[in-house]
Amino acid sequence: MPQFRCCTRVCHLVHCFVMSSPYFMQSMSVTTRLGTKNTGCTSAATLKSKLTRRRRYVDPVSSVAVKVEEEEAMVSVQRPSSAPLSTVGSLELHPHGTSHLKSETVTLPLSSHSRRRRQLKVEYDKDGGVTPMKTEHWEPPDWKKQLGHIREMRSGRDAPVDNMGAEKCYDTEAPASVRRFQVLVSLMLSSQTRDQVTAAAMQKLRAHGCSVENLLATDDETLGKLIYPVGFWRTKVKYLKLTSAMLQKEFGGDIPDSVEGLVRLPGVGPKMAHLAMDIAWDKVSGIGVDTHVHRISNRLGWLKKPTKNPEETRKALEEWLPRELWSEINWLLVGFGQQVCLPVNPLCSMCLNQHSCPSAFKNSPTKKPKTGSPKSPNPTSSLKIKVEHESAVKEEGTKTERLFTPVSPATQKKKAKRKVS
Known part of the structure; x- marks a missing residue:
């Protein structure tokens, strides 16, 4: 009996020392191996209640992740993987059991209802001080x-x-x-x-x-x-x-x-x-x-x-x-x-515009006849016309020479007698 009491006291002191440590200050109760509650410097609690309390402490944030995972599973079944994505906050667990939402985003597919109601805002880059090109207005000089x-x-x-x-x-x-x-x-x-x-x-x-x-x-x-x-x-x-x-x-x-x-x-x-x-x-x-x-x-x-x-x-x-x-x-x-x-x-x-008109004193172009038409000149025919023209000129020259050549008086008398007879 005295030995049992001493051992019990020692265990009780060790337990109080351990539970008074800052590392174990968050859990205020422990359970024995047999499941009996020990009261001392900490309140009694079972291992199950300790785990449940810790879950409840983390539950407000972790429920979001659970809900997001459930929605992601449902949407992935209903819609193909090429659906548009939306962003939600992700969870980050810190030491000592605390957690908060990170600023980074996680892409998740949107439902068909939210995709219809979503509006896109398009923004255009402003001109960087560049003026648009102006086309010159052309007009004749005069x-x-x-x-x-x-x-x-x-x-x-x-x-x-x-x-x-x-x-x-x-x-x-x-x-x-x-x-x-x-x-x-x-x-x-x-x-x-x-x-x-x-x-x-x-x-x-x-x-x-x-x-x-x-x-x-x-x-x-x-x-x-x-x-x-x-x-x-x-x-x-x-x-x-x-x-x-x-x-x-x-x-x-x-x-x-x-x-x-x-x-x-x-x-x-x-x-x-x-x-x-x-x-x-x-x-x-x-x-x-x-x-x-x-x-x-x-x-x-x-x-x-x-x-x-x-x-x-x-x-x-x-x-x-x-x-x-x-x-x-x-x-x-x-x-x-x-x-x-x-x-x-x-x-x-x-015309008063004769000095400024670019077409002044220029005759209108005459239409050239087509090749093979009666009006079109033929090289061989042009040569014949030229030869005939030259021969005609020579004949006229000989006629004029005959007219202007001097005639003797005897020949003149003979011509006059012929005319009278």
Whole structure:
């Protein structure tokens, strides 16, 4: 018995010393091997309760990791592995059982619902002080001076376009829709036709009744006689009938008020559409470029590079010419081309731009005949013509020599006797 008591006391002292150590201060209870609670300097607790308490202490943070692992397992089953990822905080365990969320992120797949509602914010890098490149505005060097000279030469307003153009061919007393239709008809007839012929044809049409209903009621033969002799009059008869039917069906007898609608009409091109918008609707939609405007613009050097057709000229002029001049330029250049800057043999000596025009005093190029045509020169035939010409010259020389050679008096008397007899 005394030995047992001593051993018990020693064990009790050792146990108190051990449990009072700072390393074991967190757990306030121990259990014996037999599971009996010992009270002393620490409260009794079983090994199970100690482990449970430590789990509870770590549980608020570790539950997040458990939940994340469960969601990751569920999403990986529902969705493929190529789904978008989201980030959550990861756990970091410290000594003494403490834990907190790390600032590093762990990528996890998002659910389909959160993927739909997620919005992307796109940010663009700001310019690092770099200014955008500016394209230079090209314009001819002396175009203002040349335009002033053309206005001065056109001040008389006595060109054919001034008296017989599309602005003078409609009936001023007719209803507005009929006036607009007559403007369109005169523009359609003016293609490849002089203004004098167009004005005469419009006068006959107006006397017959130039409206949509009257043209549809007129047969092709009668309509052809009315517009003859305009260029391509048979084709224009067909275009007038088709256009009138289209206007009556789609536009109520009036002409369209847009370039897109006008170009849809049979026989109406961009030049006619822009002129119709200007004259009929009083709207400037573009430059009306015909053969005169196309020719003169290229001669004056008003284009960056030479153009091949009026449509290219229109686009090139609209790139630099101020918009307030678009309506005037057609009237100016057409009359100037009819009077001074003629297609063949222009009157450069009368032009005020003769010192600034790059094409001044240059004749229009003549068309060369094709090889094999009757007009094309043949090398052998040219040699024959040259030999014949030289022989003819020699014969004429001998004749002149005979005429001017001196004749003796005896020969003169003999010639006179022969004439008398």
